Amino acid sequence: MTKYQFPKGFWWGSAASGPQTEGRLPNDGKGDSIWDEWFKESSERFFNQVGPEKTSQFLTKYKEDIQLMKATGHTSYRTSIQWSRLIPEGTGAVNQKAVTFYNAVIDELLANDIEPFINLFHFDMPMKLQEKGGWLNRETVEAYVVFAETCFKLFGDRVKKWFTHNEPIVPVEGGYLYDFHYPNHINMKEAVQVGYHENLASAMAIKAYHELDLGGEIGIILNLTPSYPRDAKNAADVKAANYADLFFNRSFLDPAIKGEFPIELVEVIGELGMLPEIKDEDLELIKENTIDLLGINYYQPRRIKAKESAIDHTNGPMPDDYFDNYEMPGRKMNPYRGWEIYEKGIYDILTNVRENYGNIRCYISENGMGVEGEEQYIDEQGVIQDDYRIEFVKDHLKYVFQAIQEGSNVQGYHMWTCMDNWSWMNAYKNRYGFIAVDLDQDGKRTIKKSGHWFKTVSDLNGFED
Ligand code: BGP
Numbered sequence: 001m002t003k004y005q006f007p008k009g010f011w012w013g014s015a016a017s018g019p020q021t022e023g024r025l026p027n028d029g030k031g032d033s034i035w036d037e038w039f040k041e042s043s044e045r046f047f048n049q050v051g052p053e054k055t056s057q058f059l060t061k062y063k064e065d066i067q068l069m070k071a072t073g074h075t076s077y078r079t080s081i082q083w084s085r086l087i088p089e090g091t092g093a094v095n096q097k098a099v100t101f102y103n104a105v106i107d108e109l110l111a112n113d114i115e116p117f118i119n120l121f122h123f124d125m126p127m128k129l130q131e132k133g134g135w136l137n138r139e140t141v142e143a144y145v146v147f148a149e150t151c152f153k154l155f156g157d158r159v160k161k162w163f164t165h166n167e168p169i170v171p172v173e174g175g176y177l178y179d180f181h182y183p184n185h186i187n188m189k190e191a192v193q194v195g196y197h198e199n200l201a202s203a204m205a206i207k208a209y210h211e212l213d214l215g216g217e218i219g220i221i222l223n224l225t226p227s228y229p230r231d232a233k234n235a236a237d238v239k240a241a242n243y244a245d246l247f248f249n250r251s252f253l254d255p256a257i258k259g260e261f262p263i264e265l266v267e268v269i270g271e272l273g274m275l276p277e278i279k280d281e282d283l284e285l286i287k288e289n290t291i292d293l294l295g296i297n298y299y300q301p302r303r304i305k306a307k308e309s310a311i312d313h314t315n316g317p318m319p320d321d322y323f324d325n326y327e328m329p330g331r332k333m334n335p336y337r338g339w340e341i342y343e344k345g346i347y348d349i350l351t352n353v354r355e356n357y358g359n360i361r362c363y364i365s366e367n368g369m370g371v372e373g374e375e376q377y378i379d380e381q382g383v384i385q386d387d388y389r390i391e392f393v394k395d396h397l398k399y400v401f402q403a404i405q406e407g408s409n410v411q412g413y414h415m416w417t418c419m420d421n422w423s424w425m426n427a428y429k430n431r432y433g434f435i436a437v438d439l440d441q442d443g444k445r446t447i448k449k450s451g452h453w454f455k456t457v458s459d460l461n462g463f464e465d
Contacts, residue, residue: 002462004401011412012458013074013114014434015366017122017166018082020421021058028059029095031088032127034134035424038182050427050439056419057443059101064445066108069418072434072451073458077109078117078295078365078414080166081155083126083147090126091143099154106158117414118155119163119221120148120205121198123171123181123424130183135171135194138277141201148205152212160216162209163295163365164202167223168252169195177318180425186315189274196276199255203289210289220256221295221365224249224349225302230326236306240323243268244304247319257294257357259287272317294353295365297416298346298396300339303328336372336430343395350403350410359409367396368416370423370430374448384436384448393450394463415454419445 019035039051058065058079069077083090085098109116121144125134134140148164156162174181176191202220209218227244229237246265254262260283269275305326312318332341346364353362369392377385397413404410419435422428428439434451438444457463 002460003464004398005462006401007404008461009411010461011076011115011363011414012454012461013069013076013078013117013412014072014415014418015078015117016058016417016419016421017080017119017124018085019052019055019080019122019124020417020423021056021079021419022082022085023055023057023059024053025059028085029088029097030082030085031090031095033082033084033124034127034130034182035124036084037127037130046425047427047429050422052422054439055422056437061443061445062105063108065419066105066112066114068435068445068447068451069109069114070112071455072418072447073455074114074418075458076115076117076161076412076414077418078119078161078163079105080119080122080124081151082124083121083144084124086150087126087147088128090129090140091146094150102155106155110158115161116159117161117163118151118159119166120144120151121164121168121201122166123174125171125182134175134183135197135201136190138197141197141204144201145204145208149208149212152209152214156209156212156214156216160214161293162216162218163221164205164218164291165198166221166295166365167297168198168202168220169223169248171198173248186318188272188315188317188319192269192274193276195251196278199252199261199286200278200282202256202291203259203286206289206291207285217292217361219291219293219295220252221297222249222252222256223297223299223366224253224352225298225300226345226348226352227302227304230303230305230328234306237304240306241302241304243319243322244302247322248302253357255286256291257360259290268322274317292361293411294357294360294362296346296349296353296362297366298349298364299337299367299416301342301345303331303340334369334371337370341369341392343399346396347399347403350400350408351406354403354406354408359407361409361411363410363412363414364396364400365414366416367393367413368432370426370432372430374431374436382446383452384446386448386450389448389450390453393454397457397463 229241420433
């Protein structure tokens with residue numbers, strides 16, 4: 001027994017996504033997603049102008065990579081099926097090369113006792129659908145359900161953990177509010193419609209999955225960012241934090257688990273005259289098709305104070321009209337990513353899910369630390385001595401452990417990420433992996449100290465201090 005001994009069968013692994021790892025090959029049949037298009041249009045917006053085709057070559061190196069997963073103690077691994085690889089136009093013909101590839105990955109994982117967790121949408125809208133409005137257009141919802149069903153039918157005999165979306169609030173924020181995803185609009189009314197359609201698409205995919213009766217589970221992966229008021233005794237700060245929680249967490253958490261949008265959120269959007277277009281039967285469908293399993297991504301807390309700065313009317317209403325972000329003095333930072341490190345946040349999320357969301361089965365689906373310039377920590381054996389990452393994971397796992405002691409229904413921990421991968425606009429700036437990828441040596445892989453450490457944690461199902 002170790003000091004922090006996790007429940008038997010706890011899932012140890014990591015998460016990644018198709019668009020961030022696979023890469024492209026000539027004649028692989030993949031269609032463009034918004035990332036391929038955006039890079040073509042504006043490569044200067046990507047760190048060192050490295051684009052999505054230069055990802056970690058999982059497409060060709062998956063066998064080697066799965067051996068490395070084994071060597072780093074993985075019992076499970078999450079990736080996503082790229083919609084634009086499987087159905088290049090977004091609707092219509094299925095790309096048989098993609099079917100062969102995903103089948104091979106799934107079979108290889110299972111042959112190595114690593115359970116595949118498969119996500120369906122990881123920010124990667126097929127360009128053909130984006131041209132018609134992407135998530136703004138209800139036809140995309142219908143197309144997504146066909147994509148989801150195609151995946152369930154092709155791979156559902158072996159894949160027993162499915163997720164409808166990864167961080168669905170992020171395409172809302174990035175694409176329609178804060179300009180870090182294509183199509184780079186800043187328009188809250190559109191943001192609301194996009195978020196609504198993602199919620200609806202999720203419920204419809206859940207319905208389709210359950211109807212197929214394939215004997216697995218389906219859920220959603222949410223980045224739950226706890227909103228802490230500057231001063232818990234200051235009513236205006238608390239109110240502001242509540243708004244941030246409604247906009248960025250509960251907009252997906254409530255419908256996913258309770259089947260309903262929070263009334264306060266509906267009220268505030270209604271006051272703005274921005275309620276989405278819905279069809280009569282939608283809300284009942286959302287009500288009846290909730291998740292089996294919740295994935296929780298946690299990186300950083302959100303610190304909030306009452307609105308003090310002037311409201312910026314340039315782009316019409318914005319969520320930020322209701323709160324200001326607060327830079328807490330003395331906060332611990334990851335300077336590379338500019339994110340606060342607050343380990344207890346993971347415990348607060350798990351407690352919230354336990355107390356207010358029926359203690360639904362859940363797991364930590366992402367947590368991690370992106371660091372720039374890790375080459376400086378390479379020792380004589382060529383291994384990156386990333387003790388800071390080990391500390392980071394340990395300190396979070398201790399809080400996961402505490403939540404379990406208090407009754408949280410948390411089933412596992414997945415690190416972001418397995419091997420260094422392409423982080424959207426940040427490309428390869430910050431490295432997150434248990435395994436280093438050397439882009440100058442054809443993507444050569446080397447397990448970092450943290451990867452070796454994680455193997456011992458998985459083997460012992462826990463760790464000492
Ligand atoms: C999450 C995403 C991942 C991953 C990670 C790291 O929000 O689900 O795709 O990229 O964050 O963040 P970043 O890549 O922005 O540094």
